[in-house]
Amino acid sequence: AQKVTQAQTEISVVEKEDVTLDCVYETRDTTYYLFWYKQPPSGELVFLIRRNSFDEQNEISGRYSWNFQKSTSSFNFTITASQVVDSAVYFCALSEAKSGSARQLTFGSGTQLTVLP
Amino acid sequence: EAQVTQNPRYLITVTGKKLTVTCSQNMNHEYMSWYRQDPGLGLRQIYYSMNVEVTDKGDVPEGYKVSRKEKRNFPLILESPSPNQTSLYFCASGTVPDSNQPQHFGDGTRLSIL
Numbered sequence: 572a573q574k575v576t577q578a579q580t581e582i583s584v585v586e587k588e589d590v591t592l593d594c595v596y597e598t599r600d601t602t603y604y605l606f607w608y609k610q611p612p613s614g615e616l617v618f619l620i621r622r623n624s625f626d627e628q629n630e631i632s633g634r635y636s637w638n639f640q641k642s643t644s645s646f647n648f649t650i651t652a653s654q655v656v657d658s659a660v661y662f663c664a665l666s667e668a669k670s671g672s673a674r675q676l677t678f679g680s681g682t683q684l685t686v687l688p
Numbered sequence: 689e690a691q692v693t694q695n696p697r698y699l700i701t702v703t704g705k706k707l708t709v710t711c712s713q714n715m716n717h718e719y720m721s722w723y724r725q726d727p728g729l730g731l732r733q734i735y736y737s738m739n740v741e742v743t744d745k746g747d748v749p750e751g752y753k754v755s756r757k758e759k760r761n762f763p764l765i766l767e768s769p770s771p772n773q774t775s776l777y778f779c780a781s782g783t784v785p786d787s788n789q790p791q792h793f794g795d796g797t798r799l800s801i802l
Contacts, residue, residue, distance in 0.1 A: 580728070606790065616778060616793040662730060675721075675746065676780075676791065678730035 573598045575665050577679035584653050585687050592648045592682045594663030600624075605639065605646045606664040606676065616662075622646065653686045660684070690715045694779050694794035701769060702802050709764045709797050711779035718784040720762035721746070721791070722754065725776040734777075737762055738784055769801045 574597040584590045596605065607619040620630065622639050630637045634651045650657055663679040692713045701707055713720065721736035723746075733746030737756040751773055753765040762781075766773060776798050782791040 575730075577730075608793075614776065614798075615795045618790040618793075621790050664731075675733060675736060676723075676731070678723075678732070680728055680730040 573600075573603075573665050573667055573677045575663050575677055575679035577661075577663055577682050579682045580680070581683045581685070583685045583687060586655060587652050589649060589651050590653050590684065590686075592650075592661050592663075592684065594646045594648065594679060596644050596646065596663070596665045598644075598665060598667055600667040602667070604666045606666070607637065607646075607648050608662045608664065610660040610662065610681070612659070619648075650684075653684075655686050655688055658684060658686045690792065692779055692781050692792050692794040694777070694797045696797060697795065698798045700800040700802065703770055704768050707766050707769060707799075709766075709777060709779075709799070711762045711764065711794060712760050713762075713779075713781040713792065714760065715781060715792065716759065717781035717792070718759070719782040719791075720756065721780045721782075722752070722762070722764045723778045723780065724748065724773075725778065725796075731778060734764070766799075769799075771801050774799060774801045 576595045603624045605622045609617040627639050636649045638647045660681045660683050662681045664676045666676050695710045718739045722734040723731040725731045732748045734752050735754040737743045740756055740759050743754050776796050778796050779794040780791040
């Protein structure tokens with residue numbers, strides 16, 4: 572069975588600090604997808620990134636970067652020079668690609684990030 | 689605009705009074721799904737549907753029903769709601785087979801069962 576662990580329940584940083592959100596996953600499949608979603612205080616889920624298991628290239632998008640390491644089953648998310656607007660709950664999620672469940676997402680429990688001014 | 693629409697956004701009701709949360713998508717997606725979000729547990733899948741008239745249980749289906757009579761709609765039915773179903777609910781849709789496009793989520797429905 573697949574599992575996603577976000578060990579950090581809450582993180583507080585001061586604006587402009589860098590912060591890394593950890594995500595560790597478990598799956599028996601060789602083909603799978605990893606995701607990060609942001610949930611701001613307004614409650615909606617905002618898609619940030621999707622990675623497939625064959626693509627271990629790290630990705631950078633503005634102040635956001637993601638480090639995917641299959642050897643440690645981790646998909647960590649770093650925000651550089653954090654801003655107050657980054658305050659949100661961040662979810663890591665996994666979906667396995669086997670037929671019939673390609674869309675079934677397993678979410679971690681989320682990390683509440685608070686960026687203080 | 690591509691969207692997943694859930695109604696109502698907020699509902700307070702009482703134990704045992706049947707309720708339906710509607711979900712509609714305008715992207716012609718085959719796949720639709722319901723999740724509930726609870727503190728410390730993240731989102732957990734309730735039911736999903738791979739296409740019209742095809743539904744399957746997710747991880748926490750007890751106490752819920754769904755139907756998929758039309759491609760665009762996937763209502764979530766609580767026949768006899770109980771307080772432990774107080775939660776934030778999300779509907780999502782996506783393509784099948786899987787593609788590079790992520791699932792689209794609705795804005796959520798906050799249910800309080802007294």
